[in-house]
Amino acid sequence: MNLLKAASTISLLTLTSRITGLVREIMVATYFGASAWTDAFNVAFRLPNLLRRMFAEGAFSQAFVPLLSQTRQTQTEEQTQELIDQVSTALLWILAAISLVGVLLAPVLVWLTASGLHPEAFDAAVWMTRLMFPYAGLISLVALSAGILNTWKHFAVPAVTPALLNLAIIGAAVAFHKLVHPPIFALAIGVMIGGVAQLAVQWPALRKYAVVPRFRLSFLKAWRSEGVHRVVKQMLPASLSVSVAQVSIVINTQIASHLQAGSVSWLAYADRLMEFPTAILGVALGSVLLPSLSRASATQDVAKYSTLLDWGLRLTLVLALPSAIALLIFAQPLVSMLYNYGRFDHADVLATTSALRAYGVGLIALIGVKILAPGFYARQDLRTPVKIALVVLVCTQLMNLLFVPWLGHAGLALAISVGALLNASLLFRGLRRRGMFQPQPGWGRYALKVALAQLPLGGVMLWGAVALPWDRAHGDLLRLGMGLGLLAVAAVLYFATLRLLGFRLRQFMHSE
Template sequence: MTMLSRVLGLARDIVFARFVGSEAGADAFFVAFKIPNFLRRLFAEGAFAQAFVPVLSEYRQRGNRAAVRALLDRVAGCLGLTLVGVTALAVLGAPVLTMVFAPGFMGQEAKFALASEMIRITFPYLLLISLTGFAGAVLNSYDRFAVPAFTPVLLNIAMICAAVLLSPYFDPPVLALAWGVLTAGVVQFLFQLPFLLRLGLMPHPKVDWGDPGVRRILALMAPAIFGVSVSQINLLLDTVIASFLPTGSVSWLYYSDRLAELPLGVFGIAVATVILPSLSRHHAGAGAQQFSATLDWALRVILLVAVPAALALILLAEPILYTLFQYGKTTARDVAMAGLSLRAYALGLVAFMLIKVLAPGYFARQDMKTPVKIGIVAMVANMGLNVALVLPLYFYFNIGHVGLALATALAAYLNAGLLLRGLWRRVYQPGPGWGRLAWQFGAANAAMAAMLVLLLQQADGWDVWGWQTRVGYLAGLCVAGFLTYTVALAVTGVRANDFRKR
């Protein structure tokens, strides 16, 4: 389901590239959409989910269904009231949000006004999708993973329809995308309610800030905001800085980030979603050995996918961008610029995916303070790297946006390394076979990279080919790389059974 969602998300971005390209209106929309989307990841699906799921799992472990229902009622009431207040303030203060998150727009009146108008339209999405995230967290806690994973498909369908069918009726056309976001929020929220009803867990909202469960979740949320969402904060800071760079920088970062997010979303977030309830139950049941084994399994699965995905994105950056996005208003220069930032993001892909599975190791143990400290260190490092990389790359090569992506990647490795070290000291004991697995993975990735480099030398003309030729060549490259990798794994002795969690 996550794969379907991400593929449709890619289709959505292809439509965006064709209809809005990298013009000023596109920059304004991506800022307007990123603000509520960032807050959703930060509070609703980020800090809230990581604080809520362990507490809910503990209530469920005790076997008291009445207590579970009471907790859901009070969490729904408190969360809903907070979201209504935040949304109302944001809609009223949209120009202030534009100044805070895109200060570079202030000298461009039309761009600034358009971004503010679209923030007013898109911000209620935060309310709707956060409630959707609450429902999804409940379903995940009861091992109903498919429905929450499928829900983002509805967002992608709504936005594709808005771009293709509605944009000709708006002036400027990009406004249709903002209304598509709002519509998607309504549809996603309503979609999950029947599944809660089927479980008999439909909340009846009650505002009770003094409830012990609510207070525990709030206490865990405050530090979790930094612990789970440092990479999102870094990406948002990138948007702020990119607003001062040449027009198109925000869009180039968006398109390259979306491609890096594809393997991250399909595998990294999917594995993290599955292991958090399991880790929480192991911790509540004092199953330290099972806790460590689950984490070890997750790390092996992530590395199996993350390393070849990163290599493929680095080697195939321009072919992928030409095939997916270089149509309509997107130019060859846009591809070249986005290709540079895509390579920089891809360098950090392994770290991004490791963070997704390492952070739940702390949240399942209801340890929010350690990820906070690590997150602050990584964020400070990221800002320092921004200064060190963006300025010289901008002034000497006019590619400042690449410095933003590279700084994010380097800071992610610092974050992942510190998270792993902390778990290693406390609870994680690596299973047997890591040394053998390292050379097997290394040999398979080297074989795949060699095959792709060889085939790329035979393919020249991506900028002039039609879409059919591009798709054919790219599909051939992907198939050849995948087959080379899997065959090399098999030759070195890797088997599917090695990755089946027992």
């Protein structure tokens, strides 16, 4: 399997998802702006998303995918299917129970997450939490299916399914926003429709490989199985690791809810733009690397293991650094051309820009963590990332005390960025000290060439940000055309400079 081709496939399909997600955010910004109501939706949607990241896409995937890969390589097809059946049954029952508790305790959860919301917005957040909390169960089953398909080297369907959520939210907003009160409730309806659609679209691919999970009624039988015990044993430290990151998000949301109205939404709008490079690069590379690293670990091929990590880090640098430069220099034009419509005014543009620039400081590290962490997960070493995550959590909250009084909501984003830099540094150091990663020769020369290639890209973007008009008085199509054209010119200049410096596509080809 050509890893670059696989990662490119995931990236392109993920790009489709992120574009639909951006259209979703543009629509929300146009219809609702950045207000107490959008804060309420973002808080309510964040709660099931926290659960999804903690127990599904995060801890569960980190524990399940390496075990499934190992079982597939060393056991029979029947034993592999039995593992899938038992794990899926246990997961279904656990998530059903958690979803029920979440619906019942919605007021408490919203208060713990964002007690500073306006009373009407607080009540709306409670209602939307109750409606959307079962989404956590649906999307967790989607994550289970994606883990199975990735193990079978099928990356396309899992990468494109998030687009269905965005399309469902867009459709529900258009169809229902005049039928419900307040209109923001239409977004919550769309979330549930999207959850069902994402799960449904995975099933044909699972049937193609004859690995459809067979859910059973007996929770106790599944819970007592060896496979579930092994997954749970690995999930406990992984859950703690992922939970630490989610606790940081909850704390930041709580702090933002006590700042100026709209702060939660400004951070969410900036985060959506950050998701473009982090998902297209980090998630794509991480999805490809984890199964490959797991197979290298299962065969104890240390050289291959190290080479895979080196390949991922080199690709990260050459693609993430220009993305970071773009966010830092071109943040305000980017926010203006994408969000500055309808009820999203100039003050919202400036507030979102400050958050986006603060996120941009740590972009390379945020992507790098998604490459470095699988280096531990593939070897079923989940304790080290937990310890590092705890250190990062404490440091991030200490930085909040320093940054928030000075920068407001942007201080929360800056603390996350600096925390990501610390996280990536400690993960890298841990891999090196354990002998799990040995950088290939030529890193210094490679990094210097990548840095030099940023000069024409940064120059064009700086000129465009300063010399061209970006406020909405100059017309929507003009701003969009200028922005996309400038980004295209900058990208062409960057890759042309890389070629002049001796870079060739074959350098990044890596087959397994």
